[in-house]
Amino acid sequence: MNPRPIKLALVALAAGLAGGWAAAGRAQAPLQTCTICHAKPDLEVVDANGRVRSLYVDEKVLKASVHARKSCKDCHFDVKEIPHRDRKPAKVQCTHCHYQGNPEGAPQSDAYLEYAESIHGQEAARGNPQAPLCQDCHGTHDIRHARDPEARVSRMNVAETCGRCHLKIYGEYAGSIHGVALLQKRLPDAPACTDCHGEHAIRKKEDPNSKVYVSNIAETCSRCHGNENIVGKYGIETEQVATYADSFHGIAEKFGAKTVANCASCHGIHDILPADDPRSSVALHNIPKTCGKCHPGANKNFAKGKIHVNPDKAEAGIIFWVKLAFTVLTAGTMAALIGHILLDLRKKLKVRRAAKNEGRHD
Amino acid sequence: MKPKALPSSRRKNGLVKRWTRAQLFQHWLVLLSLILLGLTGLALKYHAHAWAAWLLQRMGGPAMSGTLHRTAAVVLIGTVVFHLAHAALTEYGHQEFRRIRLRAQDFRDFLHMLKFNLGSAPEPPKTAKYSYQEKFHYWAVALIVLLMIPSGFVLWFENEAMQFLPKWIYDLTLVLHGGAGIFFFAVVVLSHLYSVHLDPRVFPMDWMWLTGTISEDQLRARHPLEFEELEERSGS
Numbered sequence: 145m146n147p148r149p150i151k152l153a154l155v156a157l158a159a160g161l162a163g164g165w166a167a168a169g170r171a172q173a174p175l176q177t178c179t180i181c182h183a184k185p186d187l188e189v190v191d192a193n194g195r196v197r198s199l200y201v202d203e204k205v206l207k208a209s210v211h212a213r214k215s216c217k218d219c220h221f222d223v224k225e226i227p228h229r230d231r232k233p234a235k236v237q238c239t240h241c242h243y244q245g246n247p248e249g250a251p252q253s254d255a256y257l258e259y260a261e262s263i264h265g266q267e268a269a270r271g272n273p274q275a276p277l278c279q280d281c282h283g284t285h286d287i288r289h290a291r292d293p294e295a296r297v298s299r300m301n302v303a304e305t306c307g308r309c310h311l312k313i314y315g316e317y318a319g320s321i322h323g324v325a326l327l328q329k330r331l332p333d334a335p336a337c338t339d340c341h342g343e344h345a346i347r348k349k350e351d352p353n354s355k356v357y358v359s360n361i362a363e364t365c366s367r368c369h370g371n372e373n374i375v376g377k378y379g380i381e382t383e384q385v386a387t388y389a390d391s392f393h394g395i396a397e398k399f400g401a402k403t404v405a406n407c408a409s410c411h412g413i414h415d416i417l418p419a420d421d422p423r424s425s426v427a428l429h430n431i432p433k434t435c436g437k438c439h440p441g442a443n444k445n446f447a448k449g450k451i452h453v454n455p456d457k458a459e460a461g462i463i464f465w466v467k468l469a470f471t472v473l474t475a476g477t478m479a480a481l482i483g484h485i486l487l488d489l490r491k492k493l494k495v496r497r498a499a500k501n502e503g504r505h506d
Numbered sequence: 507m508k509p510k511a512l513p514s515s516r517r518k519n520g521l522v523k524r525w526t527r528a529q530l531f532q533h534w535l536v537l538l539s540l541i542l543l544g545l546t547g548l549a550l551k552y553h554a555h556a557w558a559a560w561l562l563q564r565m566g567g568p569a570m571s572g573t574l575h576r577t578a579a580v581v582l583i584g585t586v587v588f589h590l591a592h593a594a595l596t597e598y599g600h601q602e603f604r605r606i607r608l609r610a611q612d613f614r615d616f617l618h619m620l621k622f623n624l625g626s627a628p629e630p631p632k633t634a635k636y637s638y639q640e641k642f643h644y645w646a647v648a649l650i651v652l653l654m655i656p657s658g659f660v661l662w663f664e665n666e667a668m669q670f671l672p673k674w675i676y677d678l679t680l681v682l683h684g685g686a687g688i689f690f691f692a693v694v695v696l697s698h699l700y701s702v703h704l705d706p707r708v709f710p711m712d713w714m715w716l717t718g719t720i721s722e723d724q725l726r727a728r729h730p731l732e733f734e735e736l737e738e739r740s741g742s
Contacts, residue, residue: 392568395553399567439665449674455681463677470685477693485700487623492706 177226178216179203206285208294238278258344263351274309281305297343299336303327306337316414321421323414333374340364361406362388362397369407387452410434410451426451517740521719524635528592529602530718535585537715542578544695546571547687579658586651605635608645612638634731639701643694650690657683 181187182201191197206212217223219236241250244257259265259278267275281297288295296305303326307314317323317337325334338346340356347354355364362385368374370385388394388407396404410426417424425434431447439446453460455467516523525533546565550572552558565571592599614631615638621627636644660667660679668676702712707728714720726733 390554395550396568398553399559399562401567401569439668441665441669443669445668445670445672448672449677451673453674453677455677460677461674463674463681466678467681467685470681470689474685474689474692477689478696481693481697484620485696485704487620488700489704489706491623491625496706 181227201285209283209285209287210289211285211287235277236279236284238282242278255344258342262342262344262346263348264346276309280309297338299332300326300330302336302338310337313414320412320414320416321418322416331378333368333377335368339368356408358402358406359397359400361408362394365407381452383454383457384452387454405438409437517722517736520722521717522722522725522736523718524714524720524725525718526598527718528596528599530715532585532589532592533715535581535588539578539582539585542574543582544687544691546575546578547684548691550575551684551687576658576662579655579662582651583655586655606641606644608641612641616642632730633728634735635729637729639697643697643701646694646697647690650686650694653686654683654690657686 179201182199183203185198185200187199188196189199211219219240220233221240222234239256241248242253242256244252244254246252256278260269264276268277281302283296286296288298290297292298293300295301303314303317303323307317318327322335325331326336342355347357349356349358351357352359354360366385369380370382372382375382389398393405397406412425417427419426419428421427422429424430428447431451432442432444435446436442450460453463455463458464460467545561549558549561549565550568553562553568562568562571565574593603594600615633618627618631619638622630631638657679660671660676661683664676671679702708702715703710705712707724720728722733725736
């Protein structure tokens with residue numbers, strides 16, 4: 145073993161302890177230097193709001209994160225001297241590395257641009273102290289890739305992450321069929337918040353570009369509910385999408401009506417429950433109330449018959465047979481009529497030709 | 507009582523008056539309302555197709571198009587009421603109604619015409635004022651309109667209708683209304699297109715619907731019984 149590096153390290157350590165690091169500070173600061181203080185679990189300060197904040201950084205957490213190979217000063221680059229004492233390091237700017245075309249080896253992504261246009265980014269830009277920054281969803285030293293089940297933004301964890309701010313909605317969602325499927329049954333196909341709302345590009349529901357804007361709801365739901373590969377596995381029919389699109393509601397929605405019923409109008413939003421759950425807005429006994437939101441005087445008659453009825457399927461009963469009868473009647477009559485017309489036309493032309501020829505002979 | 511023929515005063519300069527102004531007016535109303543009903547109805551029915559979506563947009567979207575549909579329906583219903591009143595309350599209207607009633611002879615004429623067209627009968631059937639084609643046509647329209655009006659009202663006043671009709675009846679009504687509409691625009695329009703446009707005897711068009719008159723030659727060729735009757739009347 146070569147003793148030189150050890151010697152050098154000892155010298156550096158000594159220099160650091162002596163507070164003489166400043167000169168060499170522009171070089172990479174080894175993690176060890178910062179951990180002299182920050183590895184102490186009881187390192188705490190009282191912040192401007194009077195709250196005690198832990199300044200402890202668990203090296204193991206950082207090493208398990210996507211930033212395992214980064215050093216403290218890669219992110220906290222405003223720390224010029226160590227110890228930095230009262231000069232509080234600024235909030236880390238993730239966009240320092242995370243932008244399209246970055247040379248730092250960070251993923252090439254425009255996520256920060258999407259974020260800037262999102263309701264979160266716009267509120268943050270307006271100075272709303274409650275608006276989330278990157279760290280609020282992704283974490284700080286513990287950032288993991290979204291594919292990593294341990295990540296705060298993984299499929300299974302993202303709802304809880306959103307729920308840290310959106311607590312009431314988290315409660316509604318957690319009890320819904322979507323929430324139960326994802327959080328309790330751990331079904332990876334079940335939607336988390338981000339599947340409907342988007343990730344970085346989350347917008348207010350009033351924004352026409354939002355995935356949950358009134359005119360975009362049907363399309364957002366149909367991404368799963370119109371896909372046999374996704375919902376088919378769970379015995380959920382995909383024809384609800386097609387029957388909605390072919391209904392008066394769906395047609396009006398497609399042509400821009402804003403007040404017409406979309407999926408959420410009847411099924412609910414975060415609190416969606418299947419029709420066989422008595423609490424569901426589309427449970428049979430709740431149909432009059434649900435339809436009655438728009439149709440004054442809606443009564444039990446609204447529940448007598450399938451809502452998403454498909455007249456082209458035998459399950460529709462008499463509706464199917466009457467439609468089929470009309471198709472057969474129309475096609476049969478058309479065929480007979482065309483035959484009748486062609487025969488008539490042939491004869492008339494023949495008679496006419498004969499009359500002409502007779503005329504010529506005379 | 508045998509229906510009276512048109513008075514001889516209706517015969518002038520080789521032309522015979524066949525339809526009165528009241529009948530021409532009814533035809534105009536039916537024509538305009540059915541075109542509007544057809545365009546708006548079919549555009550809605552086939553909204554998933556590009557041509558229909560385009561048409562629906564042109565007509566102001568589904569809401570405006572629906573208003574047009576119902577306006578045309580009111581015009582058509584008004585025409586039906588006028589038509590029935592005309593048949594019930596005027597002598598001429600009553601005669602016309604008797605002339606267009608279906609008789610066993612019409613079905614015999616139909617088979618006769620089929621034989622003639624296939625070459626096994628030497629002469630075509632002799633037709634009175636309304637041929638079996640015209641009668642079938644008239645009664646097909648009448649039946650369809652009879653189906654369309656009540657079903658249309660259910661769809662129009664859906665909240666009121668569903669106070670006492672279950673949802674499946676509403677869905678059935680929608681299928682009925684659409685099915686009868688498609689039947690109408692396939693069968694009735696094609697049949698009419700042939701008899702008043704493409705039929706070699708009238709091509710490119712039978713102008714009767716504008717003038718109310720038919721030439722004596724045409725009348726003799728196409729409605730020989732009516733012509734004979736007219737000759738009898740004029741002669742006596």
